[in-house]
Amino acid sequence: MRPGTPDLHQLLDGWAGTPAYVRNRRFDVLAANKWARALAPLYEPGHNLARDMFLDPATRGLFPDWPRIAAQTTAALRAEADPHDPRTARLVAELEANDDFRTLWARHDARPSRDGLKRFAHPVVGELALRRQALTVGGAEQQVITVYQAAPGSPSADALARLV
DSSP: OOTTOHHHHHHHHTSTTOOEEEEETTOBEEEEOHHHHHHOGGGSTTOBHHHHHHHOHHHHHHOTTHHHHHHHHHHHHHHHSOTTOHHHHHHHHHHTTSHHHHHHHHTTOOOOOOOEEEEEEETTTEEEEEEEEEEEEOSSSOEEEEEEEOOTTSHHHHHHHTTO
16 A cells, blocks of 8 residues: 555545544654544654654643653554664664653663554643554555544544544
8 A cells, every 4th residue: 555545545534533544664654534634743644753752842742641652652663663774763863862762762662553542632622532543554665554533422532523
């Protein structure tokens, strides 16, 4: 699945009311539906999730559980990114300017992205608690589709409905 294909965008857009995006192993966002883009600026295609996690101060405020999410992001980057890819090396070098990243990277934790609950403090619709599911897609370069869902009838479902 290439990021620019109409089929991929049709798949993402077909999940009405459900934020979904595609990233590569280096955590570059390749595609996202309008619900993901409304949920957080870091889900805009062209962003790097690890870079935004550590270098964009607004991202820290988006996640009430930022220390846990930052540790998960770092461990997943170590587990999933190709350490021999020069783009990965450049990204890690850039991120090592951040004290939090440098400390987490030095732990050598390596765990792929996992499904779980992720909390958001959205500036417009407020608190959301969303279930994250990561689906791996094979191909020339492994990609991950991440989908967020709110429990039906929950305040988070109501907040998601107001996003777009």
